Ligand SMILES: Nc1ncnc2c1ncn2[C@@H]1O[C@H](COP(=O)(O)OP(=O)(O)OP(=O)(O)O)[C@@H](O)[C@H]1O
């Protein structure tokens with residue numbers, strides 16, 4: 001998996017015809033991914049990706065389409081919704097909202113090095129600089145308020161030590177919520193993990209999966225990325241990769257004193273976000289043929305981030 005909605009060749013041909021991109025040569029469901037159905041599509045005029053939106057906020061699709069148009073216009077390596085000859089971007093196929101996007105070159109990196117992390121930091125700064133002057137508003141559906149609302153009900157399924165870990169983290173989030181929300185804002189990717197970035201050799205060739213994108217504190221985006229790109233097997237952060245990511249970012253946008261102060265809190269909040277969302281996904285998809293990521297990984301990261309308060313290098 002995960003192709004939740006299989007497609008017949010004839011329905012795909014009818015869907016693709018209005019793009020005027022030539023005959024369908026081949027198509028193939030993509031196994032990776034856990035939220036939507038994705039297909040590689042080979043047409044006479046090039047290579048594309050078709051996404052059927054299976055779940056999540058369908059009413060927000062115009063936001064994602066507009067954001068990707070802005071980023072494409074700013075020359076960031078992102079997919080964007082292709083238009084039909086009648087200028088339609090958002091369409092329907094097999095009863096699901098459907099988008100056709102260019103296929104970006106490159107491969108996912110499993111073991112990131114400091115160079116990869118520098119590329120990611122630079123890309124993230126470009127995203128924030130391209131949007132902070134005219135932010136497209138969308139509240140995250142996995143933001144601090146969601147964590148504070150969802151945490152207590154997830155705690156009912158946890159053991160005593162885990163409840164105490166989560167409770168401490170939620171107390172910190174509640175205490176610092178207003179200060180975090182007052183940090184400098186832009187549009188965020190909000191899910192910048194290794195499996196959402198493509199590298200062509202040493203060059204970052206694409207960032208995909210914007211379905212968590214929102215408006216919010218830029219530092220939160222960095223915390224999410226650092227927790228995945230710079231992590232060691234024991235959950236600690238690797239100094240060289242962390243410095244490379246943050247240095248590349250701060251060359252383009254300097255951190256503020258408030259950001260330096262709130263960095264350890266944001267690192268922990270980003271752990272809580274994925275610990276909770278993975279617990280929810282593990283329960284919702286139990287027994288199904290869907291990729292489920294391990295919630296315990298983010299519990300371990302949170303434990304580590306509570307033991308070690310990490311400063312923000314390159315602050316000010
Ligand atoms: N525009 C694109 N260009 C190249 N490959 C793509 C593109 N879009 C998606 N892919 C491939 O399809 C896979 C699944 O896409 P994606 O991560 O968006 O799935 P998802 O189910 O929406 O997300 P997730 O499981 O991360 O929430 C990616 O890992 C990538 O290999």
Ligand SMILES: N[C@@H](CCO)C(=O)O
Pocket residue numbers: 191193212274277278293
């Ligand atoms: N990147 C997320 C899954 C998609 O939001 C995770 O690792 O839990």
